[in-house]
Amino acid sequence: MxxxxxxxxxxxxxxxxxxxxxxxxxxxxxxxxxxxxxxxxxxxxxxxxxxxxxxxxxxxxxxxxxxxxxxxxxxxxxxxxxxxxxxxxxxxSFPYFSLRKAPITKMESYTKCDITYEIINEEVRLYLAIPIITLCPCSKAISNYGAHNQRALVEIGLKLNRDIAIEEIANYVEKSSSGMVFSLLKREDEKYVTEHMYDNPHFVEDVVRDLSVFLENDKRIDGYKVKVVSYESIHSHNAFSEREGKSW
Missing domain, CATH: 3.10.270.10 (Urate Oxidase;)
Structure with a gap:
């Protein structure tokens, strides 16, 4: 033909x-x-x-x-x-599901993050969107009890020179936030998550800076971009912070 x-x-x-x-x-x-x-x-x-x-x-x-x-x-x-x-x-682009254990009962459930890979000849770029929780340090400092908290979204772009597990990046994110989002929590788990948030207040600026420290020190990463949006629970606006690092 x-x-x-x-x-x-x-x-x-x-x-x-x-x-x-x-x-x-x-x-x-x-x-x-x-x-x-x-x-x-x-x-x-x-x-x-x-x-x-x-x-x-x-x-x-x-x-x-x-x-x-x-x-x-x-x-x-x-x-x-x-x-x-x-x-x-x-x-x-695809949704990626990982099993996550509840902090106290250790019951397992799946959590989702959104993944995008870009391959340009031999260059690899990985983009992740991972939900987290932020608790406001200012609200905690000025209140007699309690502090406002909310879900937030971490978006990361990575220029990679070697393979890196998605779970490793999620671990960096967890260490940089007030808490993570779970699909399944029993009462004792909720108690732990709530108290852990209160003990780890983070502005969106804190999340970006803490996460940047991990990414700067990971030699598998040649460049990165981090963006955090906090969907504020008591404000009519969202809180926003971002940073580019290395050779992004």
């Missing part, structure tokens, strides 16, 4: 990215069964009319059921090989 995509093009226009976007596909990432939203691109020489869209999905079919950071890098190389390209780009 006629291969129209491989026809010569005389306009002399190089394209930085061609391929497929918003492709939802079942995946297994580090043993976690979930659904990924993919953008798969390569560059296109100025003398070639079009790319072969089916080949992107063919490559994905070789990797979807055994994905990891290293496998995404392999997939990036395979896209360049199969499509005879110099550059490749993979973006995949």
């Amino acid at each position: 006629k291969d129209v995509q491989s026809e010569l093009d005389n306009r002399g226009i190089y394209l930085h990215g061609v391929g497929v976007s918003d492709l939802e596909y079942p995946i297994i990432f580090n043993g976690n069964h979930t659904i990924g939203n993919f953008t798969l691109l390569v560059d296109l020489d100025e003398n070639v009319r079009g790319t072969h869209m089916s080949r992107f999905v063919e490559v994905l079919n070789r990797f979807y059921n055994d994905l990891s950071e290293e496998r995404l890098l392999e997939m990036s190389r395979e896209l360049r090989k199969v499509l005879e390209a110099k550059k490749s780009y993979i973006k995949v």
Whole structure:
């Protein structure tokens, strides 16, 4: 059959990215069964009319059921090989579920964070969105009893030079916040979580600074961006803080 995509093009226009976007596909990432939203691109020489869209999905079919950071890098190389390209780009976003034990009863339940990987040739960028709790230090200091607290969201972007477990980053986040969000807590767990928050008050500025210390000292991370939004319980606005570090 006629291969129209491989026809010569005389306009002399190089394209930085061609391929497929918003492709939802079942995946297994580090043993976690979930659904990924993919953008798969390569560059296109100025003398070639079009790319072969089916080949992107063919490559994905070789990797979807055994994905990891290293496998995404392999997939990036395979896209360049199969499509005879110099550059490749993979973006995949998915919910990631981890088992978390309640602090006292040790009952297990799943908690979710949202993950995005970007692979640009051999460069890896990882983005995470992790829910936390903040308790206001000012509210605690000026009140005779109690202090306002609320859920907050930590968004992290990481430029990586080596593989790093998502659970390790979540551990950094936990140590930098007033508390974490659980799906399942019994009364004794709630008592612990409430008292732990009260003993660990954090402004959004504190969360960003504490987390930055961990990220600065992790040699697997070449650059990072941290953003924290606290969905304030007694204010009509949110509290916001962010920082970029290393060579982001």
